[in-house]
Amino acid sequence: MDAIILQILNGLDKGSAYALIALGLTLIFGTLGVVNFAHGALFMIGAFCAVTLSKILNLSFETIDPTKTDFLGNPLKVKTPYVMEWFGPETGAAIIDWAVPLAILFSIPIMIAVGFIMERGLIKHFYKRAHADQILVTFGLAIVLQEVVKYFFGANPIPTGAPDAFKGSFDFGVLLGYDPNVIIYPYWRMVYFFFAALVIGGVFAFLQFTTFGMVVRAGMADRETVGLLGINIDKRFTIMFGIAAAVAGIAGVMYAPINSPNYHMGMDFLVLSFVVVVVGGMGSLPGAVLAGFLLGILESFASMNQIKSLIPGIDQIIIYVVAIIILLTRPRGLMGRKGVMEE
Template sequence: MDAFILQILNGLDKGSAYALIALGLTLIFGTLGVVNFAHGALFMIGAFCAVTMQRILGLSRTVIDETQTDFLGNPMAVQVPYVQDWFGAAAGATIQDWSVPLAFFLTVPVMLLVGWGMERGLIKHFYKRPHADQILVTFGLAIVIGEIIKAFYGANPIQTPMPSAFVGTIDMGRYLGLGEGAVAYPTWRLIYFFFSAIIIAAVFAFLQFTTFGMVVRAGMADRETVGMLGIDIDKRFTLMFGLAAAVAGLAGMMYAPILSPHYNIGMDFLVLSFVVVVVGGMGSLPGAVLAGFLLGIMQSFFSNPAFKGFIVDALRLNDTFTGTVINGLDQIIIYLVAIVILLTRPRGLLGRKGVMEE
């Protein structure tokens, strides 16, 4: 039971990351009809906003400490961060410790700007071009962004720690009545899950309960008619692109303490996110969220040797080829589920008729 709950928690946590990225991807596809292969790069830029904030708060002056020597035997050059000069050692250290949450104030404007720049500067020229052209140009853009990040930050993963207050685990066993220490889950991952849930709810509320959102939804359903009513739908769609970029960026920023950012991190998530979008149904926001969680949980369970062992035992497939295949399913389960769902429901879980079918 403990192991089961742990895998569910892990699945929800993984699923929330998939759902958050897929949500932005679907938002762009649903509004602008663009298949954006640079969406993973937006996630990466968000993660590097956290790194940048860490670097900004770590900006230091050099003091030569004659009492210590470096590895060459020269007097040690000690770095004293400016924030510690300005706010005192303790307060400065606390501010540095909270660099990832503080990166929110950098990520949102940067991502809105990047999203706006990307849409106005490049993607708008590809609206009327075939999807294959859109994929090529956005994929190329993702490579360019990745190389720029590498030129500035190097190729190594960069440790971006969470605030020390959130280091460690929360004893979920105690809250779930399973006994002390039975289910301990990392605090930051739980925070990530709730953060994702809030962002997803906020995006849905924005689209559902605001006039702006209503116009956007109308535009998604029938762009031409909305335009004929005198509404500048393009302007609103550009803003939606910025919003989707901000969602991806925030997902990346909050993920930085879990997965040390590196220039290729976006590509790692891109393929999975596309599978999530396709399984959920192209253009369906609830579908993207549902598929994100579903695939996250599936991946989590199939990574557990005990779970796979249970299936193999139950089906009496020990020492058979099928049993061996089941034991290796963790690396392909997402794609297997995608194949099964697309065979049985070609439009995905909650896909709409007519999307990408013309």
């Protein structure tokens, strides 16, 4: 039983990442009808926003400390980050420590801008083209984005730490009456899960309870009629694209401490996210979230030793097996809407 709880917990953080990316993909697909293969790249750009911010915060100037000498007897050069100079050593250190959460604020405007430029500059011209063309052009864009990031940040993963307050693990088992150290769970992964839940809840609330969201939902259901009512639906859809990009971006920012960002992390997540979207049902937002968590948890279950010894190799293929079974038994995915992508 404790092993099962542990696996569910382990699946949650990966499931959260899948759910966040799949949510953005579905938002774009549901509003604009575009299959966006560059969405993984947006996730990756988000992670690199965190890297950039922590690099910026660590920018330092050198001073010579006359009281100390280095091992050669020369006066010691001390590097002080500018932030520490401006805000005092303690606040400065705290700001540097909290670089990743701060990067959320930093990344949102960047991601929205990237999303706007992508939509207005490129994807706008592909609404009328075949889905294959959309896939191909966004696939090309993803290659370009990831190569640009590789050029500036190099090919190696860049470790980006979580704040000290969230280092270490939480002994979850004690809460449920198990022995200590049976079910332990890193704090940051817990933060990631709650953060993902918050973002997902925020997006749903935004769509459900605001006038803007209502118009967008109406546009998703019947774009033409909304347009005929004199509402500029294109503009709202562009804004939704920006929001979807921001969701992918902050998912990437928060994921940076879990997995050191590298330039191909977007592609790694993209393939699985597409499987998630299709399993959830193209165009269904709750489906995307449900399938994201479901596949994340299944994946971590399959990596349990007991199951691996039962069916060797299952941990490698479980997601695909589930996807194949679901697609063959439920043509529209778990919660797919009727009439979406059935041609």
